[in-house]
Amino acid sequence: MIEKVNPSHPDKVADRIAGAIVDLAYSKVENPKIAVEVLLGHGVVNIIIESSVNISDAEAEAIVSRITKRTNLKMSLVMVAQDPILAHNQANTIRCGDNGIFKGVPLTNEEKQLSKIAHDIYKKYPTDGKYVLGDNKLIICQSCANTSDLRASYPTAIVNPLGDWVGGTDVDSGATNRKLGSDMAQSATGGGIHAKDLSKADVSVNIYAFLKAQATGKPVELFCAIGDTEIDGKQYSEIVEIARQYIKQVGGFEKFAEWGLF
Incomplete structure (x- = not known):
């Protein structure tokens, strides 16, 4: 039994924003120390960054706009230096950074199968979606999609139980x-x-x-x-x-x- 969500699911949008910020840190120095938390939804993006390198408001805003494809989100950024004790742990050699x-x-074959289904559907519908497979029962919840078309493609699946829907960060955080x-x-x-x-x-x-x-x-x-x-x-x-x-x-x-x- 496995659940898979696609890259436009709100939680994955948050992961992608955070990942892009980590990529940015690595573009600035070879081995940055950084941890990012992102919470977004309903027009608001909150970002907390603990880092050894500076990430500016403008840089974070550019990442958020690119990934969300929106420029009207209200962003709150908290940027702080890494804790000095944690920084000292990594000062002279690469050591484990946490417990x-x-x-x-x-x-499993089931997990691989659902991953392929999720990827295939996302190629056609690159919008918020979630998929579940267990005991040969497939559930497809895909936003901004032709539900009838999906049912025809996956005739044994439960597709959009509530009918057509629009997801994203204005529906869920x-x-x-x-x-x-x-x-x-x-x-x-x-x-x-x-x-x-x-x-x-x-x-x-x-x-x-x-x-x-x-x-x-x-x-x-x-x-x-x-x-x-x-x-x-x-x-x-x-x-x-x-x-x-x-x-x-x-x-x-x-x-x-x-x-x-x-």
Whole structure:
């Protein structure tokens, strides 16, 4: 049983804005320290950034306008420096940036199937949508779509139970890291994979555990403490580089935020 949301779902819009801000930080310095929270909806965007590099109001507004395709949103930006104790932890070497438990689980055929369905529908209808598959029962909720057309394409599915609808951030609010099941499937734990730099274990160790599980076909369980330099028998710096290459491969943190890990 799995739920998937597309890149225009309000929660994913929040993830994408946060990811774009992290991309911007990486364009300024090689290894920024940054964490971003975004809450948006009903004409308002609230952004909190803890960072070692400055992100201006104008830069944040440009990102919000580009991703939401709206210029009339009221934005509130809180920008603060990273906590000095946390900054000192990373001063001389790449160390684990937070505490956490992590797991990687091989994707099931059902999870892969729903991801393909979600991607296929989004190519035709690039608007807010959510999809659920479990026990051979498919539910499709796709905004701004021809419901009859979708029912014809997916005759055994439950399609738009309330009929045609218009979604987006004027209907529902969005927040970063609120759709971890959609992003990580059974690999989801307490830590969110978006809106942070690669020194954060929530990003790098989650990516590493997921990739290892897919490669080996076996579940992976890991944990770490802030300041650790080794996890799973590897230097933490090596895990960060594995995650860095994965983020580069998918096109950056903003692109990563669109669909998550699958």
